[in-house]
Amino acid sequence: MRIVVCVKHVPDIQSERALGPDGRVVRDQGDGTLNELDENALEAALALVEEHGGEVVALTVGPDDAVDAVRKGLQMGAEQAVHVLDDGIAGSDVFGTATVLAAAVRRIGADAPVDLVVTGMAGLDGLTSLLPSALAHLLDLPQLTLAAELTVADGAVTVRRELDHASEVLSAPLPALVSVTDQTNDPRYPNFKGIMAARKKPVDVLTLADLGVDPASVGGDAALTEVVEAAPRPARENRVLVNDDGEAGLRLAAWLVENKLV
Amino acid sequence: MTTTLTGPVLVLLDHASTGALRTTVLELLTIARGLGTVHGAWVGAAGTPAAAGPDDATLALLGEHGAEAVHVVDLGPADARLSPVVAEGLTALAAGTGASALLLTSSFENKEVAARVGLAARAGVVVDASGAGVDDQGRVVAAKTVFAGTWNTRCAIRTDLGVVALKANSVQAVPADAATVPAIARLSVAVTEAAGRTSIVEHTERVASDRPALGEAQVVVVGGRGTNGDFSAVEELADVLGGAVGATRVATDEGWIAHDAQIGQTGVTIAPKLYIGAGVSGAVHHRGGMQSSGTIVAVNSDPESPIFEIADYGIVGDLFTVLPQTAAELRRLQG
Numbered sequence: 082m083r084i085v086v087c088v089k090h091v092p093d094i095q096s097e098r099a100l101g102p103d104g105r106v107v108r109d110q111g112d113g114t115l116n117e118l119d120e121n122a123l124e125a126a127l128a129l130v131e132e133h134g135g136e137v138v139a140l141t142v143g144p145d146d147a148v149d150a151v152r153k154g155l156q157m158g159a160e161q162a163v164h165v166l167d168d169g170i171a172g173s174d175v176f177g178t179a180t181v182l183a184a185a186v187r188r189i190g191a192d193a194p195v196d197l198v199v200t201g202m203a204g205l206d207g208l209t210s211l212l213p214s215a216l217a218h219l220l221d222l223p224q225l226t227l228a229a230e231l232t233v234a235d236g237a238v239t240v241r242r243e244l245d246h247a248s249e250v251l252s253a254p255l256p257a258l259v260s261v262t263d264q265t266n267d268p269r270y271p272n273f274k275g276i277m278a279a280r281k282k283p284v285d286v287l288t289l290a291d292l293g294v295d296p297a298s299v300g301g302d303a304a305l306t307e308v309v310e311a312a313p314r315p316a317r318e319n320r321v322l323v324n325d326d327g328e329a330g331l332r333l334a335a336w337l338v339e340n341k342l343v
Numbered sequence: 344m345t346t347t348l349t350g351p352v353l354v355l356l357d358h359a360s361t362g363a364l365r366t367t368v369l370e371l372l373t374i375a376r377g378l379g380t381v382h383g384a385w386v387g388a389a390g391t392p393a394a395a396g397p398d399d400a401t402l403a404l405l406g407e408h409g410a411e412a413v414h415v416v417d418l419g420p421a422d423a424r425l426s427p428v429v430a431e432g433l434t435a436l437a438a439g440t441g442a443s444a445l446l447l448t449s450s451f452e453n454k455e456v457a458a459r460v461g462l463a464a465r466a467g468v469v470v471d472a473s474g475a476g477v478d479d480q481g482r483v484v485a486a487k488t489v490f491a492g493t494w495n496t497r498c499a500i501r502t503d504l505g506v507v508a509l510k511a512n513s514v515q516a517v518p519a520d521a522a523t524v525p526a527i528a529r530l531s532v533a534v535t536e537a538a539g540r541t542s543i544v545e546h547t548e549r550v551a552s553d554r555p556a557l558g559e560a561q562v563v564v565v566g567g568r569g570t571n572g573d574f575s576a577v578e579e580l581a582d583v584l585g586g587a588v589g590a591t592r593v594a595t596d597e598g599w600i601a602h603d604a605q606i607g608q609t610g611v612t613i614a615p616k617l618y619i620g621a622g623v624s625g626a627v628h629h630r631g632g633m634q635s636s637g638t639i640v641a642v643n644s645d646p647e648s649p650i651f652e653i654a655d656y657g658i659v660g661d662l663f664t665v666l667p668q669t670a671a672e673l674r675r676l677q678g
Contacts, residue, residue, distance in 0.1 A: 098493070098494075099490075099494070100489070100494060100496065104496070174467075175458070175468070176461060176462060179462075202609065203608070203609070205608055205631075207489075208471070208489075208608060208631070209454065209468075209470050209471070210451065210454045210455075210470070211454060211457065211458040211461070211468060211470060212458075213455075213458075214426065214427075214454075214455040214458035214459055215458045215459070215461070215462055217427075218427070218458070218459050218462050218463070219462065221537060223537075223540040224426075224427065224455070224541060225541055226426075226451070226455060227451055229602075239544065243602060243603050244450070244451055244452060245450045245451065245452075245556065245557075245558050245603075245611070246359070246548055246549055246556070247547060247548045247549060248545075248546075248547050248549070248603075249424075249543055249545060249546050249547075250543070250544040250545040250546075251541050251542070251543055251544065252541070252542050252544050253540055253541040254540070257541075262609055263609045264602060304467075304501070305461070305465070305466065305467030305468070305500065305501050305502050306467040306468070306469060306498050306499065306500050306501065307498065307499050307501060308496050308497070308498050309478075309484065309497050309498065309499045310496060310497040311494060311495070311496045311497075312495055312496075313493060313494055313495075314488065314492065314493055314494060314495050317639075317653065317654075317655050319655070320654065320655055320656070320657070321655070321656045321657065322651060322654070322656075322657040322659070323657070323658055323659070324646075324658075324659045324660065325658055325659065325660025325661065325664065325665055327664075328668075329658045329660050329665055329668075330658075330664065330665040330666065330667070330668025330669040330671075330672065331668055331669075331672045333640065333656065333658060333665065333669045334668075334669045334672035334673045335672070335676075336656060337617070337640075337669075337673070338673075338676055340638070342562075342616065342617045342638055343562075343584055343617075343673060343677075
């Protein structure tokens with residue numbers, strides 16, 4: 082099996098995150114990390130390759146330091162890494178990003194067919210969860226999203242997923258696109274051997290021109306939405322913090338009634 | 344004078360397979376009335392009681408909330424539980440009606456639908472929004488909190504059709520000043536073979552419990568690590584308040600409660616009127632899923648818990664003492 086895993090370099094969730102005057106995420110060098118859910122995506126792909134044979138290609142789109150995301154993929158055991166790096170991509174909305182990723186997957190597929198594309202269920206920066214469906218649409222692949230469990234057998238992929246009102250088992254013939262949750266698996270840690278091996282593996286850097294993507298279709302100008310206002314949320318007012326003296330539960334009940342919350 | 348959109352505002356009418364309307368739809372209709380002329384979009388799965396369209400009582404309810412028309416989208420034999428199939432139906436409906444906006448409840452399935460309608464119809468999409476309006480240029484503008492609820496943003500949609508997925512409890516549902524009698528229109532859409540390539544092998548709708556659904560509840564009581572697996576006090580208080588029970592990642596990972604109760608960035612995102620966290624430390628992943636709650640109450644024995652930084656009412660104490668006391672007092676006050 083040949084599996085492409087889309088990974089993303091995101092601002093560390095524990096760091097102070099902010100939006101700039103342009104409405105874009107402020108990205109400081111050095112405080113970024115591999116999107117946690119993409120570790121689950123890499124693990125799922127690596128486990129499938131261990132079971133069925135084949136190779137994993139880690140793919141990312143982003144500025145210079147985004148290469149860390151695919152390097153982590155190589156350290157975990159991916160064979161190949163692709164980094165789409167082009168100033169023209171900056172400010173893209175999810176559709177611009179999906180357009181670039183789709184072109185890159187096609188390019189990777191031109192070397193040898195891709196059986197599966199795996200992504201995390203969301204980027205923990207924007208958290209829109211829109212990318213997997215958008216990418217499946219552009220690549221014309223069946224989509225099996227939010228996989229909590231994932232198996233491949235007889236040329237088909239099957240996933241179990243939990244929705245708000247139902248639980249489902251989905252199946253589709255390969256090639257297909259799967260997005261995974263943090264329930265799917267426990268990602269492996271890169272070991273010393275993996276870290277050393279990753280140093281020798283190449284990271285292919287591609288530009289929009291390499292991919293034949295029209296620069297007018299991506300970037301900030303092509304984005305279909307724009308942030309027109311952004312401000313830190315004001316602190317909550319009139320906050321109460323008490324130590325339980327044995328009657329805090331009574332006072333909470335009274336406070337809830339007084340504030341018409343019950 | 345308020346600007347309104349020229350084309351209709353489509354509202355996806357989420358419903359159970361029985362045909363029962365989800366309560367979040369009434370919130371969407373309330374928001375939609377502020378944008379322009381409200382039309383409902385009903386996509387009923389073939390073979391379910393909902394296939395033919397809303398029943399008379401549902402139609403009346405939609406009319407009370409300002410829907411002037413209801414479009415029943417017939418997708419033929421295609422499986423209308425698949426988001427690519429629903430997306431093709433809604434894309435055709437948006438084009439056919441000249442819609443200026445499409446509002447959906449921000450569930451995982453609907454976000455998938457939104458992504459595909461966005462691409463197919465070249466429409467800007469905002470998900471997990473907490474409000475929507477129209478700016479003086481006639482553009483759809485959505486309000487949204489980002490970064491685990493620490494920033495408020497407003498996002499303008501640059502395209503003629505704007506797709507906005509709104510979180511449950513974004514507004515209180517209110518009936519329109521004057522009820523309408525929605526006209527029924529039917530649209531048959533031939534779905535592509537591609538949309539149906541994924542098949543649903545199993546689909547089990549969760550048995551409705553006596554408690555409201557977590558993602559839609561006005562009150563949610565959440566248990567975390569501090570419960571040590573004993574959710575009885577959490578459940579008791581939830582029941583007194585008529586609320587839902589939620590949990591942190593730790594509690595679901597430990598198997599203390601089912602995974603569908605998990606609140607957080609990778610679980611359910613909630614924005615109830617009242618959130619009560621018991622034995623919840625308030626790790627950033629959890630905060631991302633609940634920080635837009637109206638009022639936040641926290642009970643934790645550890646005064647250093649980060650949840651106290653965002654709580655409107657914090658009690659440093661033992662949840663097994665405080666919660667039952669609160670429940671008993673509320674029962675007494677309510678008679």
